[in-house]
Amino acid sequence: MSLGFDPEFAQVFAPMAEAMAHATPPAVGDVPARRAMWEPIIGAASAAQPIPTDVTTAEHHATADDGTQITMRW
Known part of the structure; x- marks a missing residue:
């Protein structure tokens, strides 16, 4: 049996x-290079499935050890 993704x-x-x-x-x-690599990948995933209009979100931020601000969405 082979595995496959749901269409x-x-x-x-x-x-x-x-x-x-x-x-x-x-x-x-x-x-920094890993973050730069993942930004377009995460962006592509976000663009592929936009947030429905009836869903509300709130953004929160955390600071990494190197001072980078990381945005988190709830």
């Missing part, structure tokens, strides 16, 4: 998979 799941995450297809992982410990 709806595959359609929603296709942009994220495309963004990841050519990504080369940065060296371990290279946090």
Whole structure:
């Protein structure tokens, strides 16, 4: 038996998979490069499935050890 994705799941995450297809992982410990690599991937996933108009969100922020602000959405 082979495994496969649900067609709806595959359609929603296709942009994220495309963004990841050519990504080369940065060296371990290279946090800025890893963040830079993931930004377009996460952006593609967000664009693929926009937040419905009847859902409310709130943004919160955390500060990483290196001082970078990380946005979290609830």
